[in-house]
Amino acid sequence: MDDVAIVGALRTPVVSRSRGFAGTTVDELAAHALAAVAAAGGRRPDAVVLGNCTGPGGNLGRIAALGAGFGESCAGWGVDAQCGSGLIAVAEATRHVRETGGAAAAGGEAGAAEPAPVTVGLIPTMGALHEGHATLIRRALEQNDVVAVSIFVNPLQFGPGEDYESYPRPLEADLQMLRDLGVDLAFVPERETMYPGGRPLVSLSSGELGTRFEGASRPGHFDGVLTVVAKLFNLFVAAAGPHRVRAYFGQKDAQQVAIVQRLVADLNVPVTIVPVAIVREEGGLAMSSRNTYLDEESRRAALVLSRTLALLREEGLSRGYAGIDLESARSRIEERDGVELDYLEIVDPSTFDAPTEASTRAMAMAAIRVGGTRLIDNMDVL
Ligand SMILES: Nc1ncnc2c1ncn2[C@@H]1O[C@H](COP(=O)(O)OP(=O)(O)OP(=O)(O)O)[C@@H](O)[C@H]1O
Ligand SMILES: CC(C)(CO)[C@@H](O)C(=O)[O-]
Ligand code: BAL
Incomplete structure (x- = not known):
């Protein structure tokens, strides 16, 4: 038989899984639609193929066919391919009708899928x-x-x-x-x-x-x-x-x-x-809305902040943060013309206390004032 026609199509309403049909299984929903489409067409199918769109798995076609009252002689199988399995199931049903010569088959998709949460x-x-x-x-x-x-x-x-x-x-x-x-x-x-x-x-x-x-x-x-x-x-x-x-x-x-x-x-x-993570300008200065306050000279002077932190990072990573000479780092910043140091410290960023043996991170953090502008920056030294 070459000409295979779809003579009826029905679907259950689409609702949120956790709401309207919360107590109903996927095969029960499918059975309901199958029974209704068979009644409308006046003929029971001899095979049911159902695509499984993240339903419970197993042989959905067979279970739904039994649930629809088509009897044990009605064959049933499933296509477990999630999205698109309904189309494959319809193609399978068509193939079945063609090969068995005239028998009716039902193809469709059943699933209890909810889109990924927004x-x-x-x-x-x-x-x-x-x-x-x-x-x-x-x-x-x-x-x-x-x-x-x-x-x-x-x-x-x-x-x-x-x-x-x-x-x-x-x-x-x-x-x-x-x-x-x-x-x-x-x-x-x-x-x-x-x-x-x-x-x-x-x-x-x-x-x-x-x-x-x-x-x-x-x-x-x-x-x-x-x-x-x-x-x-x-x-x-x-x-x-x-x-x-x-x-x-x-x-x-x-x-x-x-x-x-x-x-x-x-x-x-x-x-x-x-x-x-911190986004920096090419020279290393951490980007900040307040950078717009800096004139060219202050911008150059401000580089002492990220450069000093980068030196501390190198020292920390090569010799351990405990060996870092914070006092010389502070002097390096204070000696830069036009720059005032507010603080430069090494802390455990989970507590902001001094790092301990148990610390998995140590962070050098600093604030400076350049002209009238206050800038902050930090880098991990462990
Ligand atoms: N260079 C940067 N890298 C990563 N995050 C940043 C950077 N600059 C700002 N942010 C983050 O953007 C968010 C909004 O910051 P905000 O609008 O205060 O900008 P800002 O550049 O930090 O301004 P300000 O100069 O006032 O400090 C904050 O979470 C801030 O940490
Ligand atoms: C988080 C924030 C927007 C609160 O005003 C501000 O402190 C900032 O931009 O970092
Ligand atoms: N980025 C921190 C906001 C402030 O300095 O007030």
Whole structure:
């Protein structure tokens, strides 16, 4: 027989596996459709071929045929090829009809598959975007289905006399960069949206860790960071519904990464933190929005920061971090014209205490002031 025709086609509704048909098995669903299509056509098939799209495996065709009441004489088999198995099953059924000369066969696909869960990537920024931000964004685009970038210069994390007012805000250029990168959503709230009525009454404390290093020079800075980050996390977790949220932070702000990781752990925030390595300019200077404040001379002077850290890294990797001469490194920075050293220390980045025998990482971290600009940087020395 050459001419084989499809005389009936039915399918069950498509629903979320965990919802509508939660108590129904795949072969029961298939049996239901098979019985209905046979009743409509007025004829029982003598064979059932079912493609298995991540169903339970086994011989779905045979089980469903029995479930549909086609009796033991109805043959049944399956095609276990996930996507596309339905088409192969129909082709198989056609072949069966052709070869057996006139008997009816049913082919189709059954499965209980749910698409991989959608994930949301969030990159909190203060804008004035550069290649460092772009790297975080690209990482998020690789790892998530939906990517959102927030741009908000958060007044709570700036101390008196810091650069809150003068912080660069090139919004149009930032938005163009986000469009070019293929970001799905830019969240650019007004100050009043984030803090209606001014400073919030309730805010977060970054604890003792928030008072050291960056926190010692910028009192209250990390409390402000945590408060805005917690607000952003709450907004995005709520908007993402059942979907997982990952948030991307740059290792340039290593202490910030550690404190945000503690926020998530200590307050059970359902967000996964993804740290991203530091992106540097060709000469080694860590990229930063505040680099735009530097004139040519300051930019040259600022190189002492990354170069000193790179020397410490070499020393640490070749002789062990315990042998590093921090005092000479500090002098090297202080002796550079136009540069003021705030701190240079070696810490275990999981605690920000001095590394111990048990430490698996040791990190040299430093902050300097060049002209009026404060810059930070760090490198692993173990
Ligand atoms: N060079 C960089 N490499 C990796 N991540 C970076 C780099 N610069 C910024 N980031 C990360 O981008 C995120 C947003 O940072 P932010 O908008 O404050 O930019 P910034 O360049 O750090 O600005 P600032 O000059 O204010 O420190 C932070 O998680 C930060 O660590
Ligand atoms: C995380 C952050 C966006 C919070 O304002 C800021 O501290 C930053 O840009 O690193
Ligand atoms: N990148 C850290 C934000 C700040 O310096 O305020």
